[in-house]
Amino acid sequence: MSPLTTLAQELDDRQLPLTSFGNEPFWLTIAKTLFVFVLLVLMTLFSIVFERKVVARMQQRSGPNRVGPGGWGQSLADGLKLAFKEDIIPALADRPVYLLAPVLSAVPAFLAFSVIPFGPKVSVAGHETALQLTDLPVGVLWVLACASLGVFGIVLAGWSSGSTYPLLGGLRSAAQVISYEIAMALALIAVFLYAGSLSTSEIVAAQSDRWFILTLPISFVIYVIAITGETNRAPFDLPEAESELVGGFHTEYTSLKFAMFFLAEYINIVTVSALATTLFLGGWQPIWPFSQVAFLSEGWFPMVWFLSKTLVFIFFFVWLRGVLPRMRYDTFMRFGWKVLVPAGLVWILFVAGSRTLVQEIDDRRTLLLVGGGLFAAVLVVLLLLPAPKPRPEQALGTDVTPRDDGGFPTPPMDLVVPPTPRSLARSSVRAGDPSPAPTPDREA
Amino acid sequence: MPAPVDVLAVTSTGEAVTFWVLGPLALVAALMMVLSRNAVHAALFLAAVMLSLAGLYAAQDAPFLAAVQVIVYTGAILMLFLFVLMLVGVDSSDSLIETLRGQRVAALVVGLGFAALLMGAIAGAVVQSDGTVAAVGLEEANAEGNVVGIARLLFTDYLFAFEITSALLITAALGAMVLAHKERTEPRTSQRELARLRFTSDHPWPLPGPGVFAGTNSTATPALLPDGTEAPDSVSPVLERRSAERAGGPDNPLPRGLPGGDR
Numbered sequence: 273m274s275p276l277t278t279l280a281q282e283l284d285d286r287q288l289p290l291t292s293f294g295n296e297p298f299w300l301t302i303a304k305t306l307f308v309f310v311l312l313v314l315m316t317l318f319s320i321v322f323e324r325k326v327v328a329r330m331q332q333r334s335g336p337n338r339v340g341p342g343g344w345g346q347s348l349a350d351g352l353k354l355a356f357k358e359d360i361i362p363a364l365a366d367r368p369v370y371l372l373a374p375v376l377s378a379v380p381a382f383l384a385f386s387v388i389p390f391g392p393k394v395s396v397a398g399h400e401t402a403l404q405l406t407d408l409p410v411g412v413l414w415v416l417a418c419a420s421l422g423v424f425g426i427v428l429a430g431w432s433s434g435s436t437y438p439l440l441g442g443l444r445s446a447a448q449v450i451s452y453e454i455a456m457a458l459a460l461i462a463v464f465l466y467a468g469s470l471s472t473s474e475i476v477a478a479q480s481d482r483w484f485i486l487t488l489p490i491s492f493v494i495y496v497i498a499i500t501g502e503t504n505r506a507p508f509d510l511p512e513a514e515s516e517l518v519g520g521f522h523t524e525y526t527s528l529k530f531a532m533f534f535l536a537e538y539i540n541i542v543t544v545s546a547l548a549t550t551l552f553l554g555g556w557q558p559i560w561p562f563s564q565v566a567f568l569s570e571g572w573f574p575m576v577w578f579l580s581k582t583l584v585f586i587f588f589f590v591w592l593r594g595v596l597p598r599m600r601y602d603t604f605m606r607f608g609w610k611v612l613v614p615a616g617l618v619w620i621l622f623v624a625g626s627r628t629l630v631q632e633i634d635d636r637r638t639l640l641l642v643g644g645g646l647f648a649a650v651l652v653v654l655l656l657l658p659a660p661k662p663r664p665e666q667a668l669g670t671d672v673t674p675r676d677d678g679g680f681p682t683p684p685m686d687l688v689v690p691p692t693p694r695s696l697a698r699s700s701v702r703a704g705d706p707s708p709a710p711t712p713d714r715e716a
Numbered sequence: 717m718p719a720p721v722d723v724l725a726v727t728s729t730g731e732a733v734t735f736w737v738l739g740p741l742a743l744v745a746a747l748m749m750v751l752s753r754n755a756v757h758a759a760l761f762l763a764a765v766m767l768s769l770a771g772l773y774a775a776q777d778a779p780f781l782a783a784v785q786v787i788v789y790t791g792a793i794l795m796l797f798l799f800v801l802m803l804v805g806v807d808s809s810d811s812l813i814e815t816l817r818g819q820r821v822a823a824l825v826v827g828l829g830f831a832a833l834l835m836g837a838i839a840g841a842v843v844q845s846d847g848t849v850a851a852v853g854l855e856e857a858n859a860e861g862n863v864v865g866i867a868r869l870l871f872t873d874y875l876f877a878f879e880i881t882s883a884l885l886i887t888a889a890l891g892a893m894v895l896a897h898k899e900r901t902e903p904r905t906s907q908r909e910l911a912r913l914r915f916t917s918d919h920p921w922p923l924p925g926p927g928v929f930a931g932t933n934s935t936a937t938p939a940l941l942p943d944g945t946e947a948p949d950s951v952s953p954v955l956e957r958r959s960a961e962r963a964g965g966p967d968n969p970l971p972r973g974l975p976g977g978d979r
Contacts, residue, residue: 369757408779416791420792423791423795424798428756428760431756
């Protein structure tokens with residue numbers, strides 16, 4: 273029996289099989305599409321204010337508090353304001369590409385969300401349907417494909433603006449996203465191995481007894497670091513490091529085109545949070561004590577679980593931005609290529625190896641022996657590796673001559689501070705000298 | 717020859733619509749790629765070709781191939797193209813003189829030959845022994861799911877080719893690393909050592925900024941010290957040298973009294 277059919281049989285009766293997607297009535301698909309679109313726009317409006325308020329709390333400020341109740345209408349007002357701003361196209365811009373770039377950035381951001389499951393099957397006007405726009409046998413790859421298309425928007429915006437800062441921001445972003453995409457894909461492979469599928473709904477179903485954050489913690493850590501780099505969020509927001517690059521790739525964009533980049537950035541954050549929830553936090557499935565209650569884990573209610581898990585993730589991103597300083601570019605790239613990618617490879621090797629061992633060897637005793645033997649072999653190899661040579665402390669060059677005493681910034685040890693006029697006056701008064709102290713000019 | 721009716725019988729309406737939308741789009745984009753003069757525009761048209769192909773693959777029940785087409789070709793390889801184009805600068809005008817003699821003829825011959833090979837292979841696959849055209853075997857190939865079917869083939873029948881390809885790619889990556897590698901002759905200076913060097917130099921503080929916006933908006937304007945003299949460090953030596961060259965040689969230093977300057 274093939275793994276997929278077994279999985280389909282193991283599927284909860286709360287969920288519909290993968291083949292049911294795409295055979296729904298037309299109006300239902302339209303309704304779901306609208307729902308996803310509205311949800312994403314609302315989440316963007318919400319998370320911008322949310323981020324500003326949370327970061328403000330972390331910095332002992334109160335954040336936006338003028339527009340709407342409690343300031344929650346701030347991003348709506350900002351969006352309206354952006355729409356009425358003058359639309360400027362720089363003279364040196366490459367016009368068609370300049371106009372295309374914001375669209376290329378925003379559209380894939382929306383598309384990626386179409387395979388995210390919000391909840392189990394529900395009944396809408398007599399039709400049984402899953403709370404998910406669609407699902408593919410390659411669902412997670414679809415999200416990755418959309419992410420890689422979104423980079424085009426950033427890179428082309430940087431290039432077509434015909435200006436230096438956007439170009440540098442676009443180049444940084446391209447290098448960053450390509451290198452962190454590799455680490456991200458490596459982190460996902462372990463999930464695919466455990467779930468036996470690339471489809472998001474089946475990955476959620478595979479976590480019905482244990483979430484993958486428990487079985488694959490290292491994948492989760494690598495994934496979270498990688499998506500922080502992938503979405504250009506602090507501490508990895510080098511493409512738009514405002515102290516170095518002004519605004520980065522969108523420096524030359526104004527009005528609605530700028531708003532589209534803004535929208536795309538926040539939708540991407542929501543999408544990666546939702547994907548992390550789907551892949552590692554059990555998707556719409558409730559946390560343990562509540563999973564025993566039937567009405568909390570079927571029907572419409574699980575959408576609450578899904579949205580709250582996503583919100584926790586968004587809060588985590590905001591938290592990171594509040595507490596971490598921006599990394600330097602070379603350390604950032606070195607971390608991606610020399611730490612994250614090798615760690616991901618070794619972890620996949622370990623996961624695949626241990627899974628093969630568990631599946632091939634039925635006997636518990638043999639399993640323990642083989643596993644222990646492999647572990648001992650790794651330890652022996654690590655012991656036999658030559659120890660790294662200690663770095664010689666580099667002496668300062670002889671061409672550097674220390675400054676003479678009195679030079680900046682060290683004051684000389686025998687420094688004598690000349691007495692100030694005021695202290696002179698005070699001491700003379702105390703000594704009973706009636707002659708007046710040297711006075712400033714205005715009294716003279 | 718098989719009748720076209722047979723082809724229509726195995727093609728659904730949705731698939732036909734997808735083909736007649738994406739096919740011409742891919743063709744036009746491919747032509748524009750060859751004809752466009754701007755390298756970045758050409759790369760974008762290539763991206764359009766690849767996305768159209770991905771859509772066609774998806775319509776042919778090959779979702780894995782479609783996703784990989786987008787991720788690998790559009791996402792990684794074309795992005796690398798764009799990256800290199802931006803690094804070298806697209807504004808450098810392309811030379812329109814052909815250095816390879818007869819490359820157009822060669823390209824035409826090879827292209828036609830490739831098309832013939834491709835059509836022959838596809839015809840061999842879809843024309844049945846009784847002369848009818850029918851694509852069979854897709855259901856069997858996708859029986860366990862598209863991804864599992866591809867994985868099973870890759871790791872059984874085509875394992876050798878798969879491993880050879882990966883060895884080739886790793887060799888290429890290693891070769892690129894060897895070519896680009898620069899041997900470090902001395903240990904890298906750490907942040908601590910840099911700080912020590914800086915504070916034992918005669919100039920631990922940052923250089924003064926230029927006098928921009930004090931009287932002019934040119935970065936070639938020197939800043940003024942408190943006593944009114946010009947701070948010589950405040951103008952980049954590159955600017956000094958360049959303007960000296962422009963003014964006719966190193967003997968003629970930075971021209972003073974720039975427009976807007978008040979000295």
